[in-house]
Amino acid sequence: MTDMLKLQGVHTHIGQYHILHGVDLAVPRGQLTMLLGRNGAGKTTTLRTIMGLWQASQGSVTFDGRDITKTPTPEIAQAGIAYVPENMGIFADLTVRENMILAARGGEIDAARLKWIFGLFPALEKFWSLAAGVLSGGQKQMLAIARAIVEPRELLLIDEPTKGLAPAIIMNMVQAFRELKSTGATILLVEQNFLAAKLLGDHVAVMDDGRVVHTGAMAELAEDTTLQQKLLGLSMDAHQ
């Protein structure tokens, strides 16, 4: 199995703060890799560094064999990486339709793909002509993910998609990600919800203090409560 994305010794500074201290991470093609870690571990910074929104001060980011460490963000996106930020990045004054059209760089949305997206997230079809700002938190998250998959992308970077969502909506989201996985999509997913991570992840990388401190199969971590406690500080409550 080849790695679609590879980070080697990546350091990132934001102003005077040194956030990433040499991140090594590999995202295998066609798999869903979970990026876990406590708050402030550097997960969001890692995603933003991959997207070029913050520049790595040291180390390299390789996507599909191409060094993208210093590549401008639009070119990274054009290369086939879609990004869903933690705040979802929805354009509130634009309609759901306009948000989607903007993401379809070809100009037109493929009808069959749109139908598939409406199948994943039915609310979007219902609210198609409404301003995205009036949607609920869960619907906005659906729109953010739909926007990322409006055209086929090589790699999806998704930052905490279940944050702040009701349990029923989280399960709906998990189902949607399973559907996405079944299409062979390569996904790097930052998640705080361990239950969702367990249900979805093929691989896992755990971050702490700006470094990746553990990598392996998600199923192994899901079964090893001692390791979970050590890496993530999780109690049994996290599994319920």
Next chain:
Amino acid sequence: MTAAADAPPTAALPKVRVDYLPMLLVPLLMLVALPLVGSVSTWVTLTVAALAMGMMIFLMASGLTLVFGLMDVLNFGHGVFISFGAYVSLIALGPLAGWVESDNLLLNIGVLLACILVAMLVTGGLGYAFERIVIRPVYGQHLKQILITMGGMIVAEQMIHVIWGASPIPLRLPEGLRGAIVIGDAAMEKYRVIAVVLGLTVFGIMHLVLNRTKIGLLIRAGVENAEMVEALGYRIRRLFVGVFVAGSALAGLGGVLWAFYRQTLTAGMGMEVNVLIFIVIIIGGLGSVGGCFIGALLVALVANYTGFLAPKLALGSSILLMVVILLWRPQGLYPVAKR
């Protein structure tokens, strides 16, 4: 595609609230002024004059509000493009002097359009250079932006003095645009009516571009969240330059109309109107073209009615209007959603 079946029942369709209140302020203000002014003919004259003034202010301010909304740039040098636009219209006026004095209305309008075209081309080019040389090094640094753009405006004013001299230059309106249209007892200056038509046309075009084209979609999205637009694969810097050039060209257009309105050219005319422009974009909501349009009309109507009813208050009427609007809506009439 099983997620659809498991989806929780969707909530009732949320209603989109269209905020009509700021739009209603303009006709409301006109209606309130009618009994206060007393005479219908005077009211018509005042109102048409105010609408013309409002359109010109809108043309001058619309570029600035987009530049601030999209680029987060405080361009205190925006007045440069107004002054330059007005002065470079002399380039077209020279060879077309015969058209200015002609009895043919089409030639008269032709000379005005030629002035506008030259002004927009020159100020658009100037805007491109201004963005690259003055603005680009200070992206994200508001204090430096204020200082350097004000400095740029002072330099540009001195350049106008060097090129065209320091004395004011009288500007004659083309023959067919002088005088007034009289309906009953109400007199409406022809030029002001043309300014209203031009202003409405430009507003209509801007509205169409912003709401019906991909470029417009990108601008509106960029005003909200420029970083996300980049993450979707668009080069926002190119858009910045394009909007800056368009905004400068619009200021040039406004400068030409403003100059013919005053019938005098002075190097400081851009700086003089700068304060008014900032009041308008603050009232409208920074980054909002629609808000800017309504703000410009309100400022002009209030200035004209106050000038007639209470001349001593006229000077401060715009500031007073801004204070009242901001007390009501602290982020302006149509605040733009920001990330």
